[in-house]
Amino acid sequence: MGNTFGKLFKLTTYGESHGLAIGGILEGCPAGLELDMDAIQYEMDRRKPGQSAIVTQRKEADKVVFHSGIFEGRTTGTPIGFVIENTNQKSKDYGHIKDSYRPSHADYVYDQKYGFRDYRGGGRSSARETACRVVGGAIAKQFLKNIGINAFVSQVGDVALETPPSDIDFGKTESNPVRCPDSDTAEKMEELIRKVRKQGDTIGGVVSCVIQNVPPGLGEPVFDKLHAELGKAMLSINAVKGFEYGSGFQGVTMMGSEHNDRYNSDGTTRTNFSGGVQGGISNGMDIYFKVAFKPVATLIQAYETIDKEGNTVEVQGKGRHDPCVVPRAVPIVEAMAALVLADFSLLARTNKMG
Template sequence: MAANTFGTLLTLTTFGESHGEAIGGILDHVPAGLTIDFQAIQNQINRRRPGQSQWVSPRNESDAITFLSGIFEGKTTGTPIGFIIPNADKKSVDYDKIKDAYRPSHADFTYDKKYGFRDYRGGGRSSARETAVRVAAGALVEQLLPNVQITAYVSQIGSIKTDSYQNYVTRSLVDQSEIRCPVPELSQQMLELLTDLKQKGDSVGGVIDCIVKGVPAGLGEPIFDKLHAALGRAMLSINAVKGFEIGSGFQAASMFGSEHNDTFLTDGTTITNHSGGIQGGISNGMDICFRVAFKPVATIMQDQKTINALGEEVVLEAKGRHDPCVVPRAVPIVEAMTALVLADFYLLQKIQSSI
């Protein structure tokens, strides 16, 4: 299987399956001498882990990370950083009845067509379980970025949504909501919706907004390696993501240039930020603001018609432990992928500046 590595200079390679012994990663080209805050890494992993509330998958994983290499006496050595996260609470028997059936909107069918074989237990490699590795790596490399604050939050679940980007948000404020929406009245409405959907055995999609403060001007490369293109690729690599927009996004299509242009002030900042902090593919020093849209979780607790490997129509009786909506747990995943992109460009810029 190809495409298990992300990044240009700073790279993350992930391995493992949903119901294997463990998942893990190898993070390479992290500079030597970086003092690691291990608790900060575990805290981010805990924000993603299952079993943290009644509105997410009840799979009970502690997700305790173990570092195998690349760190000595609390500091990076400059060698590859290897780590694993055990899969402790596996219930593979839940998937025995569907091993020959293709779950609608899952990767079952496409994996079978591409490889001629698949691990049906929880989706195997296609499972969102793999994203715990990304969160761990992102939380580590975030510590490379001086004065940069990455904050994602739930801005929409179903038709319930917040207004524009909430520039006041912090992670501590976001975590005051079980649903990770910083607007209390909307958070409650979202929780009520998820409660109803859980009872019905259905799921719903949502949107995560991300605001990055403190990014200096000059990160990113022109033409094919634009910063917003890299962010879009990173977000679209996350399970269940169907859309990405930055700054004014699709709203820009209905605006005039006279209202969309970001007018400069004498200090180099701009009055508005329709560009979302990136112009010409390079950061301009303003807040980087983008949105990520997630589809409804494909596994629902309702009978669905589908086909099996022989092309026969069958009825799928879904089992397993799944979220009615993925976005609350996806907040730290969005932050992690953002950190991986920015850290990669940060190191590339340092090399170019030194030359």
């Protein structure tokens, strides 16, 4: 259970880090959507390892092969099956974790839950599965057309971007390997990541996201509120510890008279502490939210831990890992946001009589 996301625009994924392949099925994408295959691969390339000096040096081609649901360049309305081969498994790198539990990894809990586990590369718990999310999200983006989903790195460790969302030039996000749309801040972030990597250590960060041109009416209260599904979507990404939208945790200290967003005569609002969502439904204003990522748990350092019998063992961390996960998380955040919006867009088609 738990491998499907969405109700109508529905992605189901499979795959372990070191199996033959990972893949998925995207159901519910309406028929007749012309697909730009290069745009899909572009998103894959933004996520893939080895793309720059500050991410893991593991190499994966991450080429998506589509098996079904597309005919003469357009979606047919039938399920889109796709596969991404695992070409660069170095299973021998993981012999050291076969019988021990890495701290703050999922090794221990998978054993507790299922009785045993595919330990190679973290198996199903590896962030490798997010490649399938990016495939689904890239198609969702094309389905959503005019809706602009703009994620970017707004914080790495203590280095934070101060520019307010409305002043950011999203066109600059891809101009540096950190994916921070401000070049000065990006440089400081990159420096910090390099420093941390040299120590064999890792550091956390924040991905922010601004979604533009969302039509009003998306979201299905009382439980499936737009921001609640966005929150779930983001929290389901590896290493995420927190989610806030609009005023977020800052809103706690505000007075209602200050926090309320007054209307203009066209239904837009003068402020946007609501973050584009009221009562769980989009109001047509920009949606913005932040996602907190912890420092990844895999270190290139020696550490003490326990084995299956509870004995203390000393393990030498190795493998090829990310010192900071947020640059590669940007396309994943966008993908998940796109999946949420595509699903609610389809559901919204059923809200009113013809």
